[in-house]
Amino acid sequence: MTWISSHYKITKDAFESRYYGDKESLRSIARSLEVSQGPFADVLRKAGMQLRNPKEADLAAIETCSRRTYAVNQQFFDTWTTEMAWVLGLLAADGNVGDALPNVSLVSTDIELTDKFKQAVGYTGPVQWNPHGEFHVVRIFSYQMANRLKQLGITPRKTLTLQMPPVPPEYLSHFVRGYCDGDGCISIKRAKGRFDKLAVRLCSASEDLIDQLHTALIETKILCRKRLLPRPDRERDQYRICAVGYDAFELCEFMYQECPDTLCLTRKRQVYLDYAALHGWRYTNGPIRNRWEKKPCVIDGCTGLVHARSMCQKHYSRDWKRRRRAQ
Numbered sequence: 589m590t591w592i593s594s595h596y597k598i599t600k601d602a603f604e605s606r607y608y609g610d611k612e613s614l615r616s617i618a619r620s621l622e623v624s625q626g627p628f629a630d631v632l633r634k635a636g637m638q639l640r641n642p643k644e645a646d647l648a649a650i651e652t653c654s655r656r657t658y659a660v661n662q663q664f665f666d667t668w669t670t671e672m673a674w675v676l677g678l679l680a681a682d683g684n685v686g687d688a689l690p691n692v693s694l695v696s697t698d699i700e701l702t703d704k705f706k707q708a709v710g711y712t713g714p715v716q717w718n719p720h721g722e723f724h725v726v727r728i729f730s731y732q733m734a735n736r737l738k739q740l741g742i743t744p745r746k747t748l749t750l751q752m753p754p755v756p757p758e759y760l761s762h763f764v765r766g767y768c769d770g771d772g773c774i775s776i777k778r779a780k781g782r783f784d785k786l787a788v789r790l791c792s793a794s795e796d797l798i799d800q801l802h803t804a805l806i807e808t809k810i811l812c813r814k815r816l817l818p819r820p821d822r823e824r825d826q827y828r829i830c831a832v833g834y835d836a837f838e839l840c841e842f843m844y845q846e847c848p849d850t851l852c853l854t855r856k857r858q859v860y861l862d863y864a865a866l867h868g869w870r871y872t873n874g875p876i877r878n879r880w881e882k883k884p885c886v887i888d889g890c891t892g893l894v895h896a897r898s899m900c901q902k903h904y905s906r907d908w909k910r911r912r913r914a915q
């Protein structure tokens with residue numbers, strides 16, 4: 589028997605088969621020999637062994653890890669479901685897929701979101717609190733999930749380049765709700781002496797995502813506008829999708845029509861529900877107007893198209909002036 593050294597009682601062959609063959613970690617080998625890891629590594633390097641750097645060591649550890657510390661549904665992103673579409677929207681907004689390591693993480697200031705995310709993917713691990721940034725983090729290690737998310741377009745360092753995932757039309761509402769829960773805002777615009785308006789905004793630093801999301805919403809007949817918000821004080825501009833008033837109400841109805849309690853941020857939904865309870869009658873008592881179909885003006889020979897009134901603007905104002913004169 590030729591030991592590596594008199595102090596470290598392991599042969600070179602035995603070490604190689606454990607370290608390279610079984611990909612056992614240096615720490616665990618050192619522990620089994622009851623020696624310290626640092627000096628052991630120095631001796632091995634002097635003996636001409638190539639040791640793994642920290643990144644490779646992490647990858648080896650994940651590869652050899654036959655049983656998971658925390659359970660998770662690794663097939664979660666493989667098929668489209670309501671839960672999956674919502675979580676994907678959430679990750680598109682506030683998620684991150686690791687570059688070097690196969691991890692998927694969600695960052696949020698709302699503990700409710702991280703909890704519901706955990707519940708949806710069946711993760712039993714902890715939610716970590718980051719006191720410096722003051723946010724909660726859920727980080728899941730899984731090759732399968734990370735790879736599938738990369739296929740779906742949630743790539744590492746996605747902020748500026750994020751593309752809209754290929755969401756099937758039947759799951760679009762859940763995806764949009766997930767995105768809104770992450771990077772959106774539902775608010776009420778107070779106007780003095782006028783009807784308070786509901787407003788919905790979805791934000792992103794990626795112009796492509798906002799473009800594609802806007803197109804998808806318009807295709808489902810939800811009116812909204814794209815806006816660029818220049819931010820000279822920051823590194824990058826922000827792109828937004830905005831809907832105000834009736835459009836916002838329609839967008840909210842679209843998002844929340846088939847929404848289970850477990851798949852939304854209660855705080856945001858409550859703004860919409862409160863508003864609908866107060867002012868909803870204006871909208872739910874049948875549509876005010878059909879904004880997608882225009883009718884011709886009722887005056888003979890006029891080619892104008894109208895949607896709200898019976899007459900075009902020109903004939904309506906002529907008629908209105910005539911009626912006022914008659915009073």
Ligand SMILES: [Zn+2]
Nearest residue numbers: 885890900903
């Ligand atoms: Zn007319």
